[in-house]
Amino acid sequence: MIVELGHVALILALATAIVQTALPLWGARTADAGLMAVARPAAFCQLGLVTIAFLALTHAYVVSDFSVENVAANSHSAKPLVYRISGVWGNHEGSMLLWVLMLAAFGAAVAAFGQNLPETLKATVLAVQASIAVAFTAFILATSNPFERLDPAPFEGRGLNPILQDPALAFHPPFLYAGYVGLSIAFSFAVAALIEGRTDAAWARWVRPWTLAAWVCLTIGIAMGSWWAYYELGWGGWWFWDPVENASFMPWLAATGLLHSALVMEKREALKVWTILLAILTFSLSLLGTFLVRSGVLSSVHAFAVDPARGVFILAIMVALVGGALTLFAVRVGALRQGGLFAPISREGGLVLNNVLLITSAATVLVGTLYPLALETLTGEKISVGPPYFNLTFGPIMAVLLVALPFGPNLAWKRGDAYAAAQRLWLAAAVALAALVGTMAIAWRGPWLAPVGIAIGAWVMAGALAEIASRIRLGSVSLGETRRRLAGLPRSAHGTTLAHLGVGLMVVGIVATTAYQSETVLVMKPGERTAIAGYALTFKGSGPRRGPNYQEDVGTFEVTRGGRPVTTLNPAKRLYDMPKQPTTEAGIHAGWRGDLYAVLGDAQQDGGYAVRLYFNPLVRFIWLGAIIMGLGGLMSLSDRRLRVGAPRRAAPRVSPAE
């Protein structure tokens, strides 16, 4: 009964979305306030209906209602409650429902917080947002209905893939989707601006918080996914350039670009046309990500059942939305007024460079992700494009971006002084040089590029601090005055510094882990000792242990360092009851120096075990950097001037189309 209620609610949500697309759009064209006013309640209504549908499915999972095909295929009554709930989005149908729920939530948020948006703009934005909802709700109902019943109902479900029964992965998809789907707001605003034929600084001020919120979610979501892959897959790595990782990384790169170009548009009314185009492209990459993951065209750990109907449907949605938006862009772009002028060496110039490099890097990732598909379609040759490709293309572009990064915030708007910026950065340069020399001294046998990478990370961090230091005139005025200036800085300034600090920290972590990882594979019998990266490990043997829904064989390693006991590692090989699938549980000793990472391989005939050990130096910095970046985003989001729905000081500075 509840399941049918959910199904009906979803159908009603589709109807509501159709109404929310058609009426307000028509109202905005004919200046009919009554029709435009439909958008707001419709957005709330849509959120309510999709929430009912989502809760209905969640209920079916919680009570293990195996008469629902989706539950039977992806759940099991013996699963812990949290994984029965996360199982809702651990499959294709449920995750698409989550996608639509996020979409409705963002639409409702615009309706709730956008009280001070001009009526026509608000109506158009909500209508465009609803049109995306129409497409995806129809997709769910037509090809991936999670409310399909099964008759007769099986006695027990097939269970969730065990590698997904994990806390980080339970919350990875919701964050990732909030990020993907949050970018739809920027898209809707861009399309609305094109329909209305005007954009201005106020438009950018409305768009930026939404993009920022989506970006924060995407950052956290990707970091969670990477962390999960690190400790759950047992491969000792944290990023594999897997097509599905790329699918989430490309929108992140574009969204990072969009954040920065919207800044230029807000502060200087420049880069209007580019920002609109970027908003469209960013959401297009989100859609492409959804398509790649959902259509099963890629061979990947993530690929769902290969159902051509679904792929074709999502491709059609993509072509309609992206093609429509780009066509609109081509037709209307002439109506947009060109913005302010600036010299190449200026804050704007720096942000343009940021955008060019970020988009270029996203393009190289796109080529690497789609090339195997294209080649197979055209020639039938099957190839794989792996980390070497991305290191060779993405790496250098990022290096240029990171070296240029500290200059940007230190340049003035409109016309900057490169010499003055360089002067402010001399201390940062000294820190980078010290990092270079220090790294060479500690690890002189490593790859020669690694110290340069560490130095770049230090340069980015020191540069971020140098910018704040110069703004509060650290050292040149009294300490009290410095403190007063620091308190007086807008939160967005702190946000920028934090985010850039996070980037630098992450770079240090990535370079250190990649260049200085130690790995050893050997066979160990109980009582045997081995050493890695200054640690001594003694294998104490292994024994069986019973978990809630799995049986495991747990190895025990005693770890000492310089004769003193450090920890006991317990890597395990698990066999889940349902589905009967083995997984590897790595034993990890995490520390600031790095992580000691042990994996128990298969038992050998002579009573030993194959054992794989890694030492990943500074690997924590990668996720810590991501968290700091996210905090920077939140800090910036809490800035009064940016707050969603904050009252505007002056009358809207809306410039009519010429």
Added chain:
Amino acid sequence: MTRKQRRATMIGGGIAILTAASLLVLFALRDTIVFFHTPSDVIEKKVATGQRFRLGGLVAEGSVKRGAGTAVEFAVTDTLKSIPVSYTGVLPDLFREGQGVVAEGRLEVSGRFVADSVLAKHDETYMPPEVAKALKEKGVKLGAGATHPGQKKP
């Protein structure tokens, strides 16, 4: 600088970056890609020895022999042809006789494939799509264990 000069500078800079990136991509695509072959491909196309590629198929029944340490030998088959593989390291959880596998490495003159990585990242009843597809093209009938029930990571 005049408006025109400014614009020229920016466009010039943009084009320079794009050109550099395109060259990098072309260079990387020539040098870093890895081809995928089934055992029949390897024998029919006479894949050159020493060239890095991915070998995909099923682990032949009864072929897995463990040697000293973590050394292991097995054969990859597409049911028509089969190629011996040697590998040193920890095998993935899902490595099993009769199941799909993808090994990456080089072919030796003796016809033995020396793998430096072995992938089997899929669930019990699942086969890597490229293996399933390649086998289908060869007209190999797949058993019930070789269908795609779908992976479940969103």
